[in-house]
Amino acid sequence: xxxxxxxxxxxxxxxxxxxxxxxxxxxxxxxxxxxxxxxxxxxxxxxxxxxxxxxxxxxxxxxxxxxxxxxxxxxxxxxxxxxxxxxxxxxxxxxxxxxxxxxxxxxxxxxxxxxxxxxxxxxxxxxxxxxxxxxxxxxxxxxxxxxxxxxxxxxxxxxxxxxxxxxxxxxxxxxxxxxxxxxxxxxxxxxxxxxxxxxxxxxxxxxxxxxxx
Numbered sequence: 722x723x724x725x726x727x728x729x730x731x732x733x734x735x736x737x738x739x740x741x742x743x744x745x746x747x748x749x750x751x752x753x754x755x756x757x758x759x760x761x762x763x764x765x766x767x768x769x770x771x772x773x774x775x776x777x778x779x780x781x782x783x784x785x786x787x788x789x790x791x792x793x794x795x796x797x798x799x800x801x802x803x804x805x806x807x808x809x810x811x812x813x814x815x816x817x818x819x820x821x822x823x824x825x826x827x828x829x830x831x832x833x834x835x836x837x838x839x840x841x842x843x844x845x846x847x848x849x850x851x852x853x854x855x856x857x858x859x860x861x862x863x864x865x866x867x868x869x870x871x872x873x874x875x876x877x878x879x880x881x882x883x884x885x886x887x888x889x890x891x892x893x894x895x896x897x898x899x900x901x902x903x904x905x906x907x908x909x910x911x912x913x914x915x916x917x918x919x920x921x922x923x924x925x926x927x928x929x930x931x932x933x934x
Contacts, residue, residue: 722800722847722934725758730794732787733804736854736923737765741914749915752924757931762795770808772815772831783808788825791838800847800931801839807853807913810863810873817866820879828873832880840884847934850881851889851927857899857912889930896922 731737731750739748746752754761768783769790778784787805794801809815809828818827825831839848852874859870874892881888891897897919899905899912908919915923 722931724928724931727757727759727799728762728795728797729757729759729800729802730762730798731764731802731804732790732794733763733765733802734769734808735765735767736807736914736920737763737804738767739765739920740767741910742917742920747917747920749920749923749927752921753927756924756928759800762798764790764794765804766790768808768812769805770813770815771805771835772809772813772828773825774813774815775826776814778813783812786831787835788831788838791835792842794842796843798843798846800849801843802849802851802927803835803839804851805853806873806877807856807870810853810868810870811856811858814865817863817868817872817876820876820883829876829880832877836880836884836886847887849887849889849931849934850877852877852892854891854895854913854915854923855898855900857905857909859900887930887934889927891923891926895926 742748750763769785771787816827818829822830825834897908899909910916
């Protein structure tokens with residue numbers, strides 16, 4: 722895919738917003754924009770999740786779920802990129818669910834709804850998802866479901882494979898594993914949010930992935 726001049730909407734959480742980098746120009750979306758020559762609209766909001774929640778969060782901003790914001794993005798985009806899921810594992814009360822769920826208060830159901838909502842709103846756009854990065858606490862089971870981060874990644878992969886959505890599997894290919902001392906300090910600021918170096922790594926992976934489509 723030739724990226725120069727395209728309009729790209731990125732729907733995401735704090736990593737897309739730029740938490741962890743030294744300045745806005747260092748966040749992965751900004752670096753990707755520079756590499757690609759595309760016009761990037763950044764729809765990253767920290768703490769947000771894909772699935773809906775039953776109880777309001779202590780921080781209302783966290784409840785601005787991907788499902789609602791999918792309908793608020795600028796129209797006419799050539800590419801839609803979705804990068805989320807780590808906060809569904811990290812906090813919130815949505816059930817994990819199973820593949821047959823279509824309930825937006827489950828992670829599985831919300832994934833189905835998000836894909837279909839985006840396909841209908843942007844029928845001519847290339848829709849791409851990115852899986853969550855590794856995080857230092859990824860093997861600590863979520864209290865309400867007993868699931869670890871990889872369970873959420875696997876659920877995303879299953880849904881996206883069903884709809885044949887191109888998926889950049891950052892969990893597998895980012896080269897960032899903050900459970901190792903080198904990457905904890907060298908690629909992240911806190912075991913989750915990438916620093917300038919980690920953000921550039923994501924941008925380069927995304928650029929290469931889209932160019933190959």
